[in-house]
Amino acid sequence: MGGYIPSTAEQREQMLSEIGVSSVSELYSDIPEIVKLKRPLRIPKGISEQETYRELRSIAAKNKVFPTVLRGAGAYKHYIPSIVKYIAAKEEFVTAYTPYQAEISQGILQSIFEYQTMICDLTGLDVSNASVYDGASAAAEAVAMCSAPKRMRALVSSCANPEVIETIRTYGFGSGVEIVAIPEKNGATDMDELKRLADETVCCVYIQQPNFYGILESAAEAGEIAHGSGAKFIIGCNPVSLSIIQSPAECGADIAVGEGQPLGMPLSFGGPYLGFMAAKDALLRKLPGRIVGQTRDVDGKRAFVLTMQAREQHIRREKASSNICSNQALCALTASVYLAAMGPEGLREAARQCVSKAHYFSAKLCEIPGVRLRYNGEFFHEFMTDLPVSSEIVLSRLEQNGILGGLPVKGAILWCVTEAVSRKELDMAIEIVREACASLEARKES
Amino acid sequence: MELIFEKSVEGRCCALLADSDIPEYKLKESLLRKAPLRLPELSETDVSRHYTQLAERTHGINNGFYPLGSCTMKYNPRINEEVASWPEFTQIHPLQPRSTTAGCVEVLDLCEKHLCEITGMDAMTFEPAAGAHGEFTALLMIKAYHNSRGDSGRKKIIVPDSAHGTNPASAAMAGFSVVNIPSAADGRVDLDALKNAAGPDTAGLMLTNPNTVGLFDKNILEISRIVHKAGGLLYYDGANLNAIMGIARPGDMGFDVIHLNLHKTFSAPHGGGGPGSGPVGCKEFLKKYLPHSVLGENASASSIGQVKAFYGNFLVVLRALSYILTLGGDGLRIASENAVLNANYMMAKLKGVFDIPFDGFCMHEFVMSLEKLKKNAGVSALDIAKSMLDNGMHPPTMYFPLIVHEALMIEPTETESRETMDEAVEVLVNLYKDALTDSDKLHRSPYATPVRRLDEVGAARNPVLKYSFS
Structure with missing residues (x-):
């Protein structure tokens, strides 16, 4: 029998007779006849594994894989070491449940403990949870950690990723926290506006570093303003950048969150990704989700266990710090393996190459007549350019050559360059953009 | 076993990235990280062996029966x-x-x-x-x-x-x-x-x-x-x-x-x-x-x-x-029917020994109450669950739902064979007998797992949530 069912027809008959019934339908006698489905499901009949393979191959073929990706905006293509995929595919890690039974789950528990250590090290903060769904929901959970009855407004930078802002808003619709946008100025958070908005009703200030436009914000200044009004300070950060850029702790953050996808996870049409969250010690009991702690077993052996569970839904129910049950454990493991394989120098090298290649690409693009940077702040691996021609034309020329160009944003293009792209690919992209601009400029003039 | 940080050797690394073929761009000094980065420094062999060791200390569905009620731990087709x-x-x-x-x-x-x-x-x-x-x-x-x-x-x-x-x-x-x-x-x-x-x-x-x-x-x-x-x-x-x-x-x-x-x-x-x-x-x-x-x-x-x-x-x-494509509309129904059949089979086999607090047929899972065993022999649902670990099985869900005292909730799923379920029933029945004769043995279980019962209270009271680099 298909459906991964091992029982034989004979065994099923025996089992039915041991139960004392003659058919499975008798077991369903509690379901009122009127709600029973009287027809077969309108789903094609089952097929063999080989046929499933074939059918999904034909669906897969309808996607186009771009060999060169110059688009980020929340999802980043980095080089993924081969070992990451092999370890993350180990069956024990893939098929286990949440490690409730610690004695037979030490592997997963220790890997989470190591992950928490790595996240604390990257962010400079004291405590990390075992992960949440993604960077956007991590940001929303962080805002929820800060709200208090007399502080029900959250100031969120307009320069954060729009998907993150929207997710924070949606969670705010649930919690009643009012989300107030901090306006932008020249592609960065307007600090004067932030000063004006920050008052004793504000629970937290959220900024993204580097921001959605790629610009590096004056994060420490935003932190001082937040703290000046008694609000918490949250930084949404890119984990690869943290190897060379000031850590959230160095900028005064109380909470750091971010999208962990750049740490060894492929693009995958948006998921599964990884939300990481770290905080100062004082906020430990407000952290959502699983947390793993170190302890000893009865023989005195070091061991790891899910801990601080008094925060969680299965104990506290409606008074829990969050409803989170499943997190992204396998993605957290993936990130740990990536960080272990890259090591401190490997991660710094990836970050340095992101910076260097992005600046090389932006400088070359800006040599093209009519192309200029939209904003002039320092950036990490993303930047915005204005073009003399419509972005659609430039992007479709790039697409014809196997290059996924930047994302059209506010009439400009938001480019992203990582270490995964070679100089040769960048030079090719520059030539295509140059030709597209030149031919259209010429046409316009004639 | 050691933590990955304890295996780190300064200067060791995996050669993964191509050298940059682009002149380095230096960001402003004021933007740069001052704190050290203490990720482990390892060879690829080290990384591979570390995670293999961790995998060996993890019980997945590929290792054995996983009747964790409410979690539907069915086989994950490759x-x-x-x-x-x-x-x-x-x-x-x-x-x-x-x-x-x-x-x-x-x-x-x-x-x-x-x-x-x-x-x-x-x-x-x-x-x-x-x-x-x-x-x-x-x-x-x-x-x-x-x-x-x-x-x-x-x-x-x-x-x-x-x-x-x-x-x-x-x-x-x-x-x-x-x-x-x-x-x-x-x-x-x-x-x-x-x-x-x-x-x-x-x-x-x-x-x-x-x-x-x-x-x-x-x-x-x-x-x-x-x-x-x-x-x-x-x-x-x-x-x-x-x-x-x-x-x-x-x-x-x-x-x-x-x-x-x-x-x-x-x-x-x-x-x-x-x-x-x-x-x-x-x-x-x-x-x-x-x-x-x-x-x-x-x-x-x-x-x-x-x-x-x-x-x-x-x-x-x-x-x-x-x-869904593999099972099809017909196969999905068959999967459900077998999930219900398996649960009722296990319940029927356990009914004479353990208390099942609700009458009638169950659906894909059922709950047993060990309240009487706890009262009579001092052996709790936790003790039975921990003893199962020594038999290569993941225990059922414990202490849920809250409305049943000393609950064990069993969900075999349709992808388990009768032989596996029979073995689990035998283990549970034997543990019940052991509970009546040698309760101390159960209190101290498990014995054969990589670590034994943990000090969970201590873990929560004095939280150690990351490795301290010395």
């Missing part, structure tokens, strides 16, 4: 894993032009179509990343629905006391107050309690059906009538859908909005605690409130917004589609 590793899916950027992502869109559309047919819903979103995330999403939709009708006084969500802890926690996150109602003696919704609780302030009722003691609530139509008559909506927690695919549909029972757990019913693996996928399905009148990605999709003006970036855990949805 074809689904393979499909989810194809570059044509993994290398697709979520914000690629739509003309280049037709395959991904087809995966989502097909999966939506099939899951709507299975559940009797009209539309579905795959944005939520887990069951609890789906609950939260659906509750916001309920809130938006009432608000849109100027009916914003509906601030209460009714939750039976047998519900998963995520239900009340999600309701609180969505800004509702929670009204807990007691269950009737037979484990089902107490209709009088429900009638008393339902009123003009009721936003909805959250219900798992089959419920968390493994019974189908046969009063479902009456429940639906009471809630709808009061003006509330009916929410279906899909944790237990595995019992009824092709047999009955939440949409035909009166449910307005549901969440599913693709990592339970639809065979996607749990990954040691995620990633999951918690799609939310709804009837037509709620469709306009479904979430959407602001960068990737055209928004409906009434949408609740988005609950995570992009379109959800796409690769998990893909695995579920692969499973």
Whole structure:
């Protein structure tokens, strides 16, 4: 029998007779006849594994894989070491449940403990949870950690990723926290506006570093303003950048969150990704989700266990710090393996190459007549350019050559360059953009 | 065993990245990190062996029986894993032009179509990343629905006391107050309690059906009538859908909005605690409130917004589609029937020894109460569970639902053989006997696991949550 069912027809008959019934339908006698489905499901009949393979191959073929990706905006293509995929595919890690039974789950528990250590090290903060769904929901959970009855407004930078802002808003619709946008100025958070908005009703200030436009914000200044009004300070950060850029702790953050996808996870049409969250010690009991702690077993052996569970839904129910049950454990493991394989120098090298290649690409693009940077702040691996021609034309020329160009944003293009792209690919992209601009400029003039 | 940081040797590394062929650009000094970076420094051999050791200290479905009630630990077909590793899916950027992502869109559309047919819903979103995330999403939709009708006084969500802890926690996150109602003696919704609780302030009722003691609530139509008559909506927690695919549909029972757990019913693996996928399905009148990605999709003006970036855990949805295609409409029903058969078989075999607090047939899982054993022999559900570990089995869910004392909840799933179930029954029966003769042996178990019972109180009292670098 298909459906991964091992029982034989004979065994099923025996089992039915041991139960004392003659058919499975008798077991369903509690379901009122009127709600029973009287027809077969309108789903094609089952097929063999080989046929499933074939059918999904034909669906897969309808996607186009771009060999060169110059688009980020929340999802980043980095080089993924081969070992990451092999370890993350180990069956024990893939098929286990949440490690409730610690004695037979030490592997997963220790890997989470190591992950928490790595996240604390990257962010400079004291405590990390075992992960949440993604960077956007991590940001929303962080805002929820800060709200208090007399502080029900959250100031969120307009320069954060729009998907993150929207997710924070949606969670705010649930919690009643009012989300107030901090306006932008020249592609960065307007600090004067932030000063004006920050008052004793504000629970937290959220900024993204580097921001959605790629610009590096004056994060420490935003932190001082937040703290000046008694609000918490949250930084949404890119984990690869943290190897060379000031850590959230160095900028005064109380909470750091971010999208962990750049740490060894492929693009995958948006998921599964990884939300990481770290905080100062004082906020430990407000952290959502699983947390793993170190302890000893009865023989005195070091061991790891899910801990601080008094925060969680299965104990506290409606008074829990969050409803989170499943997190992204396998993605957290993936990130740990990536960080272990890259090591401190490997991660710094990836970050340095992101910076260097992005600046090389932006400088070359800006040599093209009519192309200029939209904003002039320092950036990490993303930047915005204005073009003399419509972005659609430039992007479709790039697409014809196997290059996924930047994302059209506010009439400009938001480019992203990582270490995964070679100089040769960048030079090719520059030539295509140059030709597209030149031919259209010429046409316009004639 | 050692932590990965204790294996680190200064100067050791894996050669992974090509040298840069571009002149280095130096960022302003003031922007740079001052703190050291203490990631481990290892060779690739070190990394490989470390994680192999960790894998050996992890019990997965591939290692043995995993009858963890309410979690549907069925076999995770490897074809689904393979499909989810194809570059044509993994290398697709979520914000690629739509003309280049037709395959991904087809995966989502097909999966939506099939899951709507299975559940009797009209539309579905795959944005939520887990069951609890789906609950939260659906509750916001309920809130938006009432608000849109100027009916914003509906601030209460009714939750039976047998519900998963995520239900009340999600309701609180969505800004509702929670009204807990007691269950009737037979484990089902107490209709009088429900009638008393339902009123003009009721936003909805959250219900798992089959419920968390493994019974189908046969009063479902009456429940639906009471809630709808009061003006509330009916929410279906899909944790237990595995019992009824092709047999009955939440949409035909009166449910307005549901969440599913693709990592339970639809065979996607749990990954040691995620990633999951918690799609939310709804009837037509709620469709306009479904979430959407602001960068990737055209928004409906009434949408609740988005609950995570992009379109959800796409690769998990893909695995579920692969499973649905393989089983087909006929196979899904057969899967459910066998899940119910297996659970009833185990229950029948254990009934003479352990107390089963509810009469009748169960659905895909059942609950035993060890209250008497605890009283008579001093052996708890925890002791029995820990002793099972020495037999290479993952124990059942312990101490849930809360309405059954000393509960063990067993869900064998349809992918386990009779031989495996017989072995588990034998282990449980022998442990019961041991409990009566040598309770101390059980108190001290397990013996053969990589570590033994842990000091959990100490872990919570003096939290050590990361490695301290000396």
